[in-house]
Amino acid sequence: MNQKIIFLDLDGTLLNDQKDVTPGNRAAVDRALAAGHKVVIATGRPLVSAVEQAERLDLTAPGCYLIAYNGGILYDMGRREVLFQQTVPLDLVRQVFAEANRRGIHIQTYDDRDVLVEPRCDDYAVRRYCNIIHMEYQVIPGVEAVTEEPVKLLLIDLERRAPLENFRDWVIDWSDGALDSFFSSPYYLEVVRKGLNKGSAIRQMCELLGIPIENSIAVGDADNDLPMLRAAHVGAAMANATAEVKAAGNYVTRRDNNHDGVAEAIERFLL
Numbered sequence: 001m002n003q004k005i006i007f008l009d010l011d012g013t014l015l016n017d018q019k020d021v022t023p024g025n026r027a028a029v030d031r032a033l034a035a036g037h038k039v040v041i042a043t044g045r046p047l048v049s050a051v052e053q054a055e056r057l058d059l060t061a062p063g064c065y066l067i068a069y070n071g072g073i074l075y076d077m078g079r080r081e082v083l084f085q086q087t088v089p090l091d092l093v094r095q096v097f098a099e100a101n102r103r104g105i106h107i108q109t110y111d112d113r114d115v116l117v118e119p120r121c122d123d124y125a126v127r128r129y130c131n132i133i134h135m136e137y138q139v140i141p142g143v144e145a146v147t148e149e150p151v152k153l154l155l156i157d158l159e160r161r162a163p164l165e166n167f168r169d170w171v172i173d174w175s176d177g178a179l180d181s182f183f184s185s186p187y188y189l190e191v192v193r194k195g196l197n198k199g200s201a202i203r204q205m206c207e208l209l210g211i212p213i214e215n216s217i218a219v220g221d222a223d224n225d226l227p228m229l230r231a232a233h234v235g236a237a238m239a240n241a242t243a244e245v246k247a248a249g250n251y252v253t254r255r256d257n258n259h260d261g262v263a264e265a266i267e268r269f270l271l
Contacts, residue, residue, distance in 0.1 A: 004270050005038040005211045007067070007202055007228055008262060009220035010045065010053060011132075011185075013238055016258045019132070021057055024260030032270050033063050040205060042067040042198050044184040044224055046110045046151075047075060047082075049133040065209075070184065070224055071201035072151035072192055074208070083208055086193050087149035092178060096153055096171065096191060097143040105163055109150040114138040116146060125156040129188075153191040164189040184224040199227025217269045219253075219262055221245060236265040 008014045014029075016022055021029075029039055039059060043050050047068040054066060054077050062078035074084040093109060097118070100107035106122035108115050108129075115137035117126050126137050140146065157164050168181040171191055180194045198218075206213050218225070218232035221241040229235030229249045237249030240256040251268075253261040 002215065003036055003038070003211060004215040004217065005040060005206060005209065006032065006266065006270060007040045007042045007198070007205075007216065007218040007232065009198075009222070009225050009228075010041060010043045010050075012221040012240060012257050013219055013225075014041070014057075014257075014262050022258070022260050022263075024263040026057075028260070028263035028266040028271075029057075029059070032266050033061065035271060036063070037270050038063050038065065038209060038211065040065040040067060042201065042218070042220070042225075042228060044070040044188075044190060045133050046115075046135065047073050048113060049135050051075070051077070052134055065205065067198060067201040067205065069151040069196075070182075070190055070192060071196040071198050074201060074205055084204060085151065086196055087151050088153065088179070088191070088193055090146065090149055092175065093146060093150060093153065094143050096179075099170065099174075100155055100167065103163065103167065105167060106156045107153060108137070108156070109143075109146060109153045111138075111146075111148060111150070116140050116150075118142055122156065122158075125158055128158070129154075129156065151192070155189040155191070156187055157189075158187050161186055182224055183222075185222060190224065197227040198225060199231035202228050202231045217265060219265045221257065234265075234269050236269070 050066045050068040060077050064077040066075040106125050108117045171181040181191045214233045216232040217234040218228040219236045221238040235249040236251045237246045238261045239253050253264045255261040255264050
């Protein structure tokens with residue numbers, strides 16, 4: 001069998017606007033697994049949220065994997081095992097928090113259970129975020145209370161993009177190659193170790209599983225999906241994707257995330 005692997009973003013891709021999987025997408029994923037192919041959820045969500053989502057979608061059998069934190073963790077759902085993890089050093093975490101505080105931008109990080117925020121956080125922003133990803137948040141006295149290196153930091157501004165764009169430029173310049181920063185939505189700015197993204201995660205997952213990159217398909221809709229669409233042999237942009245994502249893909253689905261767009265990609269390239 002010519003085994004293939006498909007990488008699926010969650011929000012705006014596998015999930016519809018109601019955060020559910022359409023019956024057509026569900027059936028197509030099941031057929032892909034039954035045919036012996038690998039299915040990987042590739043998301044910016046924290047691992048605990050990604051695992052919860054995979055369980056809700058019943059993607060827990062052998063052949064099901066996760067990319068969490070936009071590439072910071074690779075996870076085997078069948079074996080419940082972390083395959084790879086890379087974190088942000090605590091000294092950098094504290095300096096990025098300090099700069100966000102100076103600029104008045106909401107910033108958060110994570111432990112293995114909760115979202116972590118300081119008392120000065122934007123309460124509405126973190127509550128809205130946690131409601132979407134089904135996690136709780138914990139208010140800590142200050143960033144000094146974070147004692148385990150986190151996988152990523154996230155900055156949120158629900159009204160203005162310019163402050164986040166300026167902060168992204170500052171992080172990349174200030175860290176001198178140690179950190180990277182990119183948008184996962186118009187309102188969410190990610191900060192991770194340099195070189196971590198969904199594209200690097202695709203290459204690493206293919207290597208770990210012994211699947212040639214020529215047998216890979218990636219499907220996504222947002223800017224943080226750009227690296228994986230460029231890394232995979234087939235980069236399928238959703239019909240509802242941003243213009244930049246559509247330009248980066250070598251295939252654009254006719255159907256969007258509300259109308260079985262993932263099923264279209266699976267039927268065309270896997271089955």
